[in-house]
């Protein structure tokens with residue numbers, strides 16, 4: 320979802336107020352403090368309007384009557400009002416600071432929880448930078464809005480209204496002269512708001528795109544350096560950065576134009592009122608004190624009026640940030656266990672193994688004219704059996720394995736675990752039953768032990784040791800702090816093979832009933848692979864397992880092999896049966912010339928091979 324992509328909020332007419340009102344559920348818990356703070360700020364701001372009235376009294380009274388006692392009293396009153404105003408504004412800040420940090424934190428937690436619950440298909444569609452910028456910059460903007468523009472739009476609005484009433488009461492003609500710019504200002508503000516909100520949206524989306532590029536640049540630093548792509552990456556960054564800069568400049572130009580008008584029109588009105596007022600004083604129709612009070616009030620209203628421009632701008636930025644936040648919050652969550660009415664609610668206890676029945680799956684964003692990746696998969700992995708899934712690259716092996724832990728939902732057909740439809744199981748139960756390890760092993764910024772024990776709620780050192788043993792991950796003990804070593808962001812401080820072994824340990828630690836492994840040995844050297852294989856055999860003997868295999872050595876871990884072709888299972892049998900009966904299987908197996916595991920090691924001498932067998936003894940299939 321780049322800046323250029325249409326987002327839901329851009330398609331329908333947008334209202335800043337409606338967008339901001341959606342914040343209410345998060346603001347509700349702190350409403351009392353927020354309203355109190357706004358009330359205190361209104362009082363403080365209106366106090367500044369009392370000062371000109373004291374001035375009027377001072378000029379027309381004690382100063383005109385040469386009464387030093389009165390002048391001192393007036394001075395003390397002005398000082399007292401000033402101090403009270405400052406104290407009240409300070410109190411307002413204290414009232415809002417802590418609760419608003421709480422609102423921001425609550426929104427961020429809700430956002431994070433949502434991200435965790437959203438289906439994998441959502442994460443496939445959304446660049447991580449767009450999500451990161453929503454969780455950081457956008458939520459900061461929202462907090463700033465609640466702390467400042469929200470209160471001051473109310474405070475300044477009230478101050479302006481009270482101020483004009485005071486001005487009109489003092490001299491209605493001069494008051495009307497000052498009020499004259501209001502109508503053009505309202506029209507200008509609404510025009511500005513429409514234009515500004517579009518530019519604000521573009522800028523915030525561009526920040527998201529830029530965050531994505533920075534994130535990819537950091538995570539992919541090895542590839543970028545390895546392929547010498549620093550320049551092209553820097554160019555991509557510079558292009559996005561320039562676009563963002565020009566959008567920010569457009570924002571600044573719009574704001575500057577509005578600000579110039581907001582400042583110039585009232586200044587002109589004050590100038591006109593000053594001329595008119597001076598003439599009235601000269602005529603004797605207006606007292607000098609009233610003119611001083613009038614002009615002081617008008618000057619006291621300058622800041623509330625001038626601030627309206629950037630308060631509107633900030634509110635617009637915040638409304639855009641709110642829209643962006645709710646675009647993610649409004650996304651439908653992944654279906655829960657009992658979401659499908661047709662799914663059986665009780666779990667069968669039969670030792671039926673893992674079954675795929677007429678399973679069809681198409682990625683949600685794939686074009687309508689592209690056939691589904693899986694088009695009716697029927698497969699039965701018997702209880703306690705290990706089945707290797709083999710197929711050409713892109714045939715859908717990873718997709719099929721991702722359906723078992725419900726990372727994606729089948730579009731048709733069903734998958735059962737010991738006879739129970741997986742859509743009828745709760746997520747927690749499904750996670751208990753099925754453990755997964757993917758080809759690309761993801762580790763988290765945590766210790767090696769924490770990464771492994773993520774696979775078993777409440778697991779301890781004994782389980783950890785067993786799992787590390789099974790995955791041949793003894794290297795962990797040689798890390799600087801042993802299993803307590805932080806393995807770094809995405810485990811980048813470890814080698815590919817080490818990461819894969821930790822991921823494998825995580826998959827087996829809980830002793831799952833069903834194990835789904837996506838090419839678990841792909842990054843291991845031949846020696847380690849043999850060790851892991853030996854240990855895996857023990858684990859596989861006690862579980863029902865589906866193992867995606869690219870290499871003959873992995874296939875040999877399995878009791879039977881299924882060939883995925885054309886979105887269906889086209890053949891099932893033992894390794895040797897398939898070598899005899901399926902030309903496609905032979906081609907796939909002979910296309911992996913690994914030292915010691917290639918066709919020479921695995922194809923029996925009488926198999927009709929694509930490449931000639933070399934007559935070595937192959938490892939026996941189980």
Ligand SMILES: Nc1ncnc2c1ncn2[C@@H]1O[C@H](COP(=O)(O)OP(=O)(O)OP(=O)(O)O)[C@@H](O)[C@H]1O
Pocket residue numbers: 443682684685692710711712713714715716717718719
């Ligand atoms: N997130 C996705 N969105 C849309 N299409 C996808 C997505 N992931 C995979 N595909 C497509 O689905 C098809 C099957 O991909 P899959 O990764 O399951 O194949 P595979 O058999 O595991 O491949 P390999 O052996 O190379 O790992 C491919 O055509 C791929 O382009």
